[in-house]
Amino acid sequence: MKAAKKTEKILMAGNEAIAEAAFQAGCFFYAGYPITPQNELIAYMSYRLPEAGRVFVQAESELAAINMVFGASAAGVRAMTSSSSPGVSLKQEGISYLAGARLPAVIVNIMRGGPGLGNIAPSQSDYFQSTRGGGHGDYHCLVFAPAGVQEAFDLTVLAFDLADQYRVPAIILGDGMLGQMMEPVNTAVSVSRKTEKPWALTGCGNRPANVAKSFSLAEGALEKNNLILQETYCQIRKQEQRFETLLTDDAEIILVAYGTMARIAKAVVKQLRKEGKKIGLIRPISLWPFPDRAFSAAKKDKIFLVVEMSYGQMLEDVKLAINGRSRVEFLGRSGGGIPTEEEINSKIKALS
């Protein structure tokens, strides 16, 4: 599979597009473990990386995989792992260690129905885990939510660049639908920004020894490291908020949805606009940092309807961003249930 020329498009499943994006972004190490609905991603990596002299490992568990990513990242190469909800839960400790040791990495979560073993249908119920941090300690990961296969490709490349730049883990938060759906993708990548890694473990040679660690017992040392992290997160909140808006200026009711849920919401907006209804959409693309700027125009006379494949997780961030300036309503289904256009329409009718 060669990279496409500038204009050429290739029909690809979301899982494979993310894998190819990682490859194009220079991902040198991938460790994964089989779990539906992201199996195509690990299968793709199993031949794509070795054929270019890079490293693929099918690990004995998702937990081993994230710790392998820790090692590869500490050794200075771009590293990625992918899984789906239950597997991503197993990675939380490792992600906290990555954050604590300020090691960049990309973690892909093709979400499925939960909790527990759940099912293999799409879901968005890992929002809290991804944006609040599912592991221990005060840390955040960059979290990007693609709503299409091309965007999944582009955000994966972006995730590698920003993870290196800020030395933080970055999460691509897709879902079963996005992972399986096929869309045309342009896989050409403008050169992704290279970041120097003087801290990497390469064998000390003539320089002082490097240590990749998050452990600090000395009085005040860990707090100092935490302040560095907080300063980074503050910078990220300022510079990396990403969102899309659709017809929100004159909208009386604004839908708020991300990922594949936003595609359904967009269809509702277009349909109701034809019927003369003033409906708009805000689509967060970065879930952390949450795009509060998108809600700066929130006023008394506007209603925000948050729609999720969960029982209201992004809902809380929307409420925080709006901070009481407007009414916020919610419609959600989980466990693989997907809110339909009809359900959204009847909810809107009930509101107006």
Next chain:
Amino acid sequence: MAKITINQQRCKGCLLCVSFCPKGVIKKSAKINQKGFVTVELNPQAECSGCTFCALICPDCCIEVYK
């Protein structure tokens, strides 16, 4: 002819060197180091053979051996 030097500030008084020295060159001393550990010292009557047993068994790398 051989001799050893003992870094008494690093010594933790585990006394393993005393047990394993075949020539009784090292003995427990009354001195306490900065960290509050009992330390060891050389027994002038004994003759070191440079066998390095003391240095091998010392967990804190306190002993250097010269020959």
Next chain:
Amino acid sequence: MEKIFGRSESLRDVSTHYCPGCGHGIAHRLVAEIIDELGIRQKVIAIAPVGCAVIAYDYWDFDCCEAAHGRACAVATAIKRVRPQNIVFTYQGDGDLAAIGTNETIHAANRGENITVVFINNAIYGMTGGQLAPTTLIGQKASTAQKGRVAKEHGYPLKISEILASLPAVKYVERVSLHSPQEILKTKKALKQAFQNQIAGAGFSLVEILSPCATYWGMSPKAALDWIRDVLSKEFPLGRIK
């Protein structure tokens, strides 16, 4: 007179936090000596465990990587595969390698990763205060088995070396001890072999080192060494296993 024994370059000239008579101090020194003798200090990357030796990187003067408790062999797998020209070794205690990290250890071994594993078996959890370890002996007391280990309840001392030796991809397994200068020299020889295997690209090598924990065995440092000689090494026989 010429100095015939002293601190090696790879061992920082600092005091350690280890208890008086602790085996880690000896094992750290041996690893540092071998790395100097093989001339690989500039190429080596160590993976430290979670346990008493968690801050081994404060005592070794070469690149070191921390690993979450039990995950050192997974971390090492990745580092070695992305940097095959470097010499990668893990240094782990019995809780790290044989309790929480058993899965990572067995699978790294089964894949035949070309790494060196230094396994410190002191039959107890040290850092956290003397709890039962997978390698604690039947009848041996621990803070979580205060009447002593009972097979019916706690199972038997885990023979990691023998288990790993049964895996076809494993190249070298030897169990050694620190209970006397002679045994320490054997330990050094085994460690050197394990590192040389890696340099030669021969695959997975593990050295299990029976090591004293005077504090949590409740013995004097010398009595602890004798206990290894008379008791521990009977349950964990010394010698080349593979």
